[in-house]
Amino acid sequence: MIKQWKFPGGIVLDGHKQLADISEPTLPPELTYPLLQRSDCYVEPVVKPGQRVLKGEVIANSQNPLATPVHAASSGVITAIASRLIAHPSGLSDTCIIIQTDGLDTVCPGNPCPDYQLETPAELRHKTALAGIVGLGGAAFPTAVKLKNRLPTHTLIINGAECEPYISCDVSLIQANAQQIIQGALIMQYILQAERCIIAIENTMPVAHQALLSAASEVDIQIITVPAIYPTGGEKQLIEVLTGVKIPAKALPADHGLVCQNVGTAYAVYQAICLGLPLTERIITLTGKGIKYPKNIRARIGTPIKHLVELCGGYTPDVQRLIMGGSMMGIALSTDDIAVIKATNCVLAMTSSELSVNQAAMPCIRCGDCATVCPAELLPQQLYWHSRSKQFEQCQDYQLFNCIECGCCDIVCPSQIPLVQNFRAAKGELTSKEKQAAQAILAKKRYQNQQQRRGKEEQEKLGKAEKRQAMIDKMKSAATNRKKV
Ligand code: SF4
Ligand code: SF4
Numbered sequence: 001m002i003k004q005w006k007f008p009g010g011i012v013l014d015g016h017k018q019l020a021d022i023s024e025p026t027l028p029p030e031l032t033y034p035l036l037q038r039s040d041c042y043v044e045p046v047v048k049p050g051q052r053v054l055k056g057e058v059i060a061n062s063q064n065p066l067a068t069p070v071h072a073a074s075s076g077v078i079t080a081i082a083s084r085l086i087a088h089p090s091g092l093s094d095t096c097i098i099i100q101t102d103g104l105d106t107v108c109p110g111n112p113c114p115d116y117q118l119e120t121p122a123e124l125r126h127k128t129a130l131a132g133i134v135g136l137g138g139a140a141f142p143t144a145v146k147l148k149n150r151l152p153t154h155t156l157i158i159n160g161a162e163c164e165p166y167i168s169c170d171v172s173l174i175q176a177n178a179q180q181i182i183q184g185a186l187i188m189q190y191i192l193q194a195e196r197c198i199i200a201i202e203n204t205m206p207v208a209h210q211a212l213l214s215a216a217s218e219v220d221i222q223i224i225t226v227p228a229i230y231p232t233g234g235e236k237q238l239i240e241v242l243t244g245v246k247i248p249a250k251a252l253p254a255d256h257g258l259v260c261q262n263v264g265t266a267y268a269v270y271q272a273i274c275l276g277l278p279l280t281e282r283i284i285t286l287t288g289k290g291i292k293y294p295k296n297i298r299a300r301i302g303t304p305i306k307h308l309v310e311l312c313g314g315y316t317p318d319v320q321r322l323i324m325g326g327s328m329m330g331i332a333l334s335t336d337d338i339a340v341i342k343a344t345n346c347v348l349a350m351t352s353s354e355l356s357v358n359q360a361a362m363p364c365i366r367c368g369d370c371a372t373v374c375p376a377e378l379l380p381q382q383l384y385w386h387s388r389s390k391q392f393e394q395c396q397d398y399q400l401f402n403c404i405e406c407g408c409c410d411i412v413c414p415s416q417i418p419l420v421q422n423f424r425a426a427k428g429e430l431t432s433k434e435k436q437a438a439q440a441i442l443a444k445k446r447y448q449n450q451q452q453r454r455g456k457e458e459q460e461k462l463g464k465a466e467k468r469q470a471m472i473d474k475m476k477s478a479a480t481n482r483k484k485v
Contacts, residue, residue, distance in 0.1 A: 002198075002224060005244040007237040009375040010229040011408050013328075015204060017168040022176050022283060023295045025311050030079075031099045031302030032339035033070050034086040035060060038140060043067050045097055051078045054108035056278050058132075059097050068132040068142050068342075072099055073280040073300035075106040087324050087338050089331045089424075096339070099302070110276025121191040124273060128191075131272035132279045132342075136264030137170075137233070138325065140343035143265055146254070147191045153259050156194040157242060158185045160201040160208065160263040161226050163233035164326035167346040169283040170263050172296040174201065174208035177267055178215035184266030185221060187273050192259055197221045199263070200238055202228040230328065231406045235260045237375055249376070249402040264345075284340060286312045290319030290349025299340050305347055306336040315349055323348040328407040362415040370409035370419060376402045380409040380419050387426035392433070395426050403427075 035042050043060040053059060053072040060070040076099045084096040113119060113127070129144035137159060158181070162170040174181060181199070189197045199216070201208055203225040212223045226232050226241050236247045238260060245256050253260055264282060271277040280301055287294040292313030299308055305324075309315065323330035324338075326346055336347075370380035378399055386394040400423060409419045 002222065002242070003244075004224075004226065004241055007232075007240040007375050008377050009373045009408060010231060010237070011373050011411060012228065013165050013230045013411075015228065016166045016287070016327075017162075017171065017204075021296065022172050023297050023311070025297050025299055025303070025308060027074055027101055027103060027105065028300070028303045028307040029101060030304065031073055031076070031101060031300065032084055032304065033059060033097045033099075033302050034084070034339070034341065035095045035097070036086060036088075037067055041067050043070055045081050047078050047081075047097065049078050049080055052076070053078060053099060054106050056108040056110060056280060058278075059099075065145060066142060068134055068144075069130065069278075070097070071132055071278040071280050073302050074099070074101045075104050076101040085335060085338050087331070087333070087341055087344065091334050110278070112276035113273050116187050116190060116273050121193060124187060124191050128269055128272055131268070131277070133265065133268045133272060134279070134342050135262055136268060136282055136342065136345070137235075137262035138329070138343055138345055140341070143261065143269065146259060146261065147188060149192060150254055151257060153192040153194040153254070154196070154257040155243065155259075156185070156189050156192055156197045157238060157258065157260040158188075158197065158199040158263055158266050159233060159235070159238055159260055160199055160205075160212075161233040161238055163202060163228065163230045164328050164346075165230075166287050166348050167285050167326045168287070169285045169296055169345050171201070171205050171208045172285075173267060173283050174205070174263055175211050178208075178211035180270040181263050181266045182212070182215045182219060182221060183274060184268070184270035185261075186219060187269050188259075188261060188266065189221075194259070198224055198242060200224045200226050200242060202226060202232065204228045230408065231375055231404070234375065234404055234406065236404075249399065279342060282340075282342065282344070284308065284344055285346040286349075287346065288319075288323075288349040289351040289354055290315050290322075291347075292316055299344075301340055301342055303340045304336070305333070305338055305340060308340070308347065309336055309349070316351065318351045318353075319349045320352050320355060321350045323350065327354075328411075329405060359416050361417045364415055364417060367414060369412040369414065373408040373412050375406060375408065376404055378403060380423075383426075384417060384419050384422055387422045390426075390429070392426060392430050395430065400426055400430070 043062040045060050047059045054075045057072050058069045059072050079100045080098045083093045086092055086094050125144050125147050133143040134140040160170050160174055185197050216223055231237055239253055239258055240246055247253055268279050281298055283296055284299045285296050286308055295312050297308055322333045324333050364381055382398050403423050405420050407420050
């Protein structure tokens, strides 16, 4: 039993996690892959329409270290590289690669490693990059980048504390694949050369806990249960609970010798290193009262959500809202004609009985409840005031960007104020203003450089003309002198 700490704020929520078994879906007729990975991070197609691809073959890549290669999740033919709706809060369409599957599921041969300890940490890290692995907890940050030590790492934390209501993909993965998760954790510990490794799960997951204890019985990994207080599964909150270290808003856990990875990521690392398989599938929870038969599904990346919903028997008649992610931090979807991406951990179809009463927001009564539950120790009421009146500088004074959008303040607000919605909008406006300012500085610099170059060219031209004139004058005076002689 290791000592545990408590992070500020947080709330106890009804988990709505009744699911555990993992279903294997049928192969969809079409797979779709957006080229946009995260905000402003694009990959380039390395295939052409008409080209045949195998399962596991790279279809898009980028030189950007913050992008990861995309692999085909089944064999088939590239039918188009065209605009399709993508999973984005503003319902964006963007360029996607579309594969028509051939039903054969022919696999591109991989390069499995029989004993990871025979390879160097750098080689293994490179393999995780080539396998396109990202953090599967929802952030989708490239795992290879997180596994690169800037400072020595003393503790690797594997996050299985799936704290957001409804989502149960991690707990079901632990129950089904605890042994492989332990292997993936050991590989990452070896890559980081970390002194210790902890796997943390919530204390409401007894079956998963037992599975991990049995799988780790002969290795030096600590399996720890943490209280089910939302958002314990947040990276910084979990680190604080397990180590007492408070990671400052602008700092990274790595700055403090800590690295946190999700259990799904550990499983993907095991598959990439031990089996030579790139990341082409993940576990997704399909749940909510709006889904007829909720399930956890091992889905291929690129599968249309509607295909997975059909495998769950479709929607119930009273479905009201479709969300990608959980009920607290997910994004609303306008359609299910959108493909699963690496970050998709849950598809939640909610009925009106599950949605909070859609009452119009009332004035803030300054009760302070929002500040009491805020895990980032912010003053949401002040942030709301300034974001609503577009006083963005003041928003920054009140640390707007430290908000992790956990939604705790929304849940407790007696005035039903959509606080997080305001904070997201304010962040969006500030980010676009910052981008515009950066572009203006760049344009000014470009103009100044252009002017400088033109000035230099003029000077050079003038110099050449003067030299030429001096030469002509010299020649003329020499000719005059010759005539005199
Ligand atoms: S919880 Fe709502 S009403 Fe209370 S202070 Fe915060 S914003 Fe105002
Ligand atoms: S959404 Fe932001 S402001 Fe609200 S409780 Fe969470 S971190 Fe605090």
